[in-house]
Amino acid sequence: MDRIRIVGGNPLHGTIPISGAKNAALPLMIAGLLTPETLILDNVPRLADVAQLQRILGNHGVDIMSVGKRPGDGQYQGQTLQISAADIIDTTAPYELVSRMRASFWVIAPLLARMHEARVSLPGGCAIGTRPVDLLIMALEKLGASIDIDAGYVVAKAPGGLRGGTIDFPKVTVGGTHVAVMAAALAKGTTVITNAACEPEISDLADCLNKMGARISGAGTPRIEIEGVASLHGARHTVLPDRIEAGTYAIATAMTGGDVRLAGARPELLQSALDVLTEAGAEISSDAEGIRVVRNGHGIRPVQVTTAPFPGFPTDLQAQLMALMVRAQGASAITETIFENRFMHVQELARFGARISLDGETARIEGTSNLRGAPVMATDLRASVSLVIAGLAAEGETMINRVYHLDRGFERLEDKLKACGATIERIRE
Ligand SMILES: CC(=O)N[C@H]1[C@@H](OP(=O)(O)OP(=O)(O)OC[C@H]2O[C@@H](n3ccc(=O)[nH]c3=O)[C@H](O)[C@@H]2O)O[C@H](CO)[C@@H](O)[C@@H]1O
Numbered sequence: 001m002d003r004i005r006i007v008g009g010n011p012l013h014g015t016i017p018i019s020g021a022k023n024a025a026l027p028l029m030i031a032g033l034l035t036p037e038t039l040i041l042d043n044v045p046r047l048a049d050v051a052q053l054q055r056i057l058g059n060h061g062v063d064i065m066s067v068g069k070r071p072g073d074g075q076y077q078g079q080t081l082q083i084s085a086a087d088i089i090d091t092t093a094p095y096e097l098v099s100r101m102r103a104s105f106w107v108i109a110p111l112l113a114r115m116h117e118a119r120v121s122l123p124g125g126c127a128i129g130t131r132p133v134d135l136l137i138m139a140l141e142k143l144g145a146s147i148d149i150d151a152g153y154v155v156a157k158a159p160g161g162l163r164g165g166t167i168d169f170p171k172v173t174v175g176g177t178h179v180a181v182m183a184a185a186l187a188k189g190t191t192v193i194t195n196a197a198c199e200p201e202i203s204d205l206a207d208c209l210n211k212m213g214a215r216i217s218g219a220g221t222p223r224i225e226i227e228g229v230a231s232l233h234g235a236r237h238t239v240l241p242d243r244i245e246a247g248t249y250a251i252a253t254a255m256t257g258g259d260v261r262l263a264g265a266r267p268e269l270l271q272s273a274l275d276v277l278t279e280a281g282a283e284i285s286s287d288a289e290g291i292r293v294v295r296n297g298h299g300i301r302p303v304q305v306t307t308a309p310f311p312g313f314p315t316d317l318q319a320q321l322m323a324l325m326v327r328a329q330g331a332s333a334i335t336e337t338i339f340e341n342r343f344m345h346v347q348e349l350a351r352f353g354a355r356i357s358l359d360g361e362t363a364r365i366e367g368t369s370n371l372r373g374a375p376v377m378a379t380d381l382r383a384s385v386s387l388v389i390a391g392l393a394a395e396g397e398t399m400i401n402r403v404y405h406l407d408r409g410f411e412r413l414e415d416k417l418k419a420c421g422a423t424i425e426r427i428r429e
């Protein structure tokens with residue numbers, strides 16, 4: 001299993017190109033199941049999760065062609081995927097494929113909408129909480145599906161096709177909203193979703209579906225209205241930049257000091273995180289090319305932050321912010337409200353000398369300037385990268401084990417950081 005070795009202490013200087021968003025690319029690829037025509041997606045990141053979803057879609061009979069680099073493309077250019085679901089040959093998504101990734105469960109929506117049946121294993125994904133799918137099931141039931149759980153599989157049927165309905169989510173759910181939007185796109189009649197997730201990845205999915213002939217309005221607000229259509233056609237869409245990757249490198253720069261341009265990042269996608277970083281003492285500016293993060297001279301100020309659905313501070317940046325606060329000049333507090341078990345990084349950060357205590361859903365962090373490199377274990381995707389951030393600032397060597405979590409969500413992480421002066425290498429085993 002690969003490991004990552006870091007020798008900390010170098011400030012970051014340079015430009016980091018921001019990849020297409022994992023959490024947008026996955027639902028967009030799944031949306032390819034909704035049409036027999038070809039969906040072309042540009043700027044798809046080269047990630048383990050994308051490769052895994054290609055296998056899952058392949059199992060349903062989807063033909064996926066990856067167009068490699070063309071002359072003139074930059075070193076970090078995302079790939080173009082041509083997704084053709086002309087014939088869906090299998091409506092089962094098996095445990096062996098689905099258990100590794102949360103988002104793969106969402107294939108249930110297009111399969112049900114187009115084929116009127118689906119049998120999908122209950123999902124896996126990052127171990128950050130129980131992560132039930134009751135609200136996704138509720139949404140499909142509101143659109144007329146009958147659902148049974150059988151031997152670990154969700155078996156969904158809608159013999160006459162789905163019909164529009166009213167879906168009021170009691171809790172904001174990104175996956176629930178993706179599923180409801182995809183299913184409703186091909187349902188007969190109008191669907192209204194209230195308390196919908198407002199994450200930019202929802203708007204990206206809706207934009208793409210509208211290019212495919214769907215009639216969706218209000219995406220990006222808590223009320224989405226969808227007028228179902230009989231069929232969707234092919235389209236071409238560019239995946240939006242990854243706000244979590246951008247936020248991660250912004251935090252890394254604040255952690256080490258330095259001056260980094262995040263090329264292609266869009267500030268409006270992560271304003272709450274940028275505001276927190278400004279409060280912590282980083283200088284942030286942006287222009288048409290991306291975001292610039294600078295921290296020179298002065299230290300890191302402590303902050304009090306609570307995670308919340310978009311536009312609040314994202315839970316997917318909580319671990320990274322905690323790594324930063326480990327080095328703050330004073331005491332900070334971070335409250336996690338989205339997932340009940342998303343503090344797995346706390347015990348690993350302690351190996352660097354971090355002083356963190358947990359009090360229910362709040363972590364209290366006593367900052368220290370004395371971080372020492374250590375052997376650590378990556379536990380989930382964002383926790384893993386928080387260890388990279390700590391390692392970049394710690395004195396001496398850090399060895400991160402189990403980096404396959406990182407490869408799920410960060411494209412060429414070592415290359416991007418090395419280009420900005422970090423001492424970081426992958427040890428392949
Ligand atoms: C692939 C992807 O895009 N993953 C993101 C997505 O995950 P995901 O879509 O799984 O997260 P949700 O927004 O659905 O989860 C939010 C909360 O709702 C709960 N819940 C969800 C569904 C359900 O049926 N019942 C239920 O109780 C969850 O346990 C959690 O406490 O949004 C999360 C919240 O921004 C991010 O951290 C993940 O990176």
Ligand SMILES: C=C(OP(=O)(O)O)C(=O)O
Nearest residue numbers: 102103125126316381382
């Ligand atoms: C939790 C994440 O991914 P998933 O929902 O796929 O587990 C994430 O992207 O941080």
